[in-house]
């Protein structure tokens with residue numbers, strides 16, 4: 001491994017595998033399922049984890065190692081493991097750390113599939129979850145039980161772009177000796193580093209801002225070395241590993257994360273300010289708008305506001321559907337963090353199966369629109385939103 005430099009942008013580019021004898025400048029792709037040993041003793045020592053030798057690409061591969069080392073450096077973590085998707089990272093992290101009978105305290109506003117994991121699948125192994133709302137950090141301690149092991153949250157949240165105070169959660173986790181896990185996907189490692197505020201583990205869907213061009217799926221968990229070793233042992237035996245090809249793409253994408261996210265944030269702030277003035281828009285939520293209810297917390301824990309803006313369109317469900325039907329340049333798609341701007345209307349699409357009451361519990365009003373602001377020229381994005389608002 002090359003010497004570890006200090007600053008984010010430098011890690012993104014210089015945290016790179018050692019060169020092979022061919023002297024390549026950029027990291028090559030290691031498409032190999034397994035690796036060879038010098039002799040019986042080398043093989044024994046490798047299986048006994050007495051060296052860093054790669055054994056089999058389900059365990060580790062040079063391309064996934066480069067990606068993991070980069071994100072570990074970016075997040076200020078000790079170790080990590082890369083997964084085939086963000087959900088593989090979420091599931092494997094819980095499956096590795098929790099035992100039957102354990103309990104989770106989670107924010108209610110979490111990614112849809114994470115919510116399904118808590119409500120539909122973990123209960124099969126007798127693991128239950130209690131929930132607090134984004135504005136209810138004061139009740140978190142009252143939800144902790146003798147069998148609680150983990151506190152889980154995302155910030156900013158999807159799709160309402162609420163902000164949770166990571167330092168406050170870190171203090172609660174420390175006081176009660178619980179593992180704090182933060183899904184940092186909406187911020188990316190460039191904008192926010194939860195470990196600084198007391199998180200033990202940080203999860204990313206690398207599919208979003210890390211890839212940044214909507215091409216590959218990936219996930220990663222980084223953090224405390226002891227916890228990561230448990231997650232590694234679980235994962236090397238159960239097989240959720242990221243492919244070397246996707247790791248190579250993602251490590252290359254991270255070289256430009258800082259410059260891309262800077263532009264995403266600049267465009268998003270312009271979009272948010274435009275929406276604030278529009279007569280067909282009621283409420284605009286963007287972490288770095290002064291009107292955001294947790295503006296001060298966002299300023300404390302984030303470098304910039306991120307690329308997702310949510311707003312409330314006047315006229316509810318029908319107005320939301322009409323807005324989507326009038327969009328010309330932006331995409332109607334389920335992804336986010338892409339170079340292409342994406343708009344969604346959660347109450348008529350992703351969350352339409354929930355009752356209105358359940359939607360409101362998760363801060364999803366009938367007129368809520370989520371915009372994942374891309375890298376097109378901001379004037380073209382704003383023109384499209386403007387004509388679609390009518």
Ligand SMILES: *Cc1c(COP(=O)(O)O)cnc(C)c1O
Nearest residue numbers: 085086087111183185205207218
């Ligand atoms: C997309 C997403 C996930 C899941 O990631 P996949 O790569 O789609 O499996 C988890 N958490 C958040 C916040 C996400 O946006």
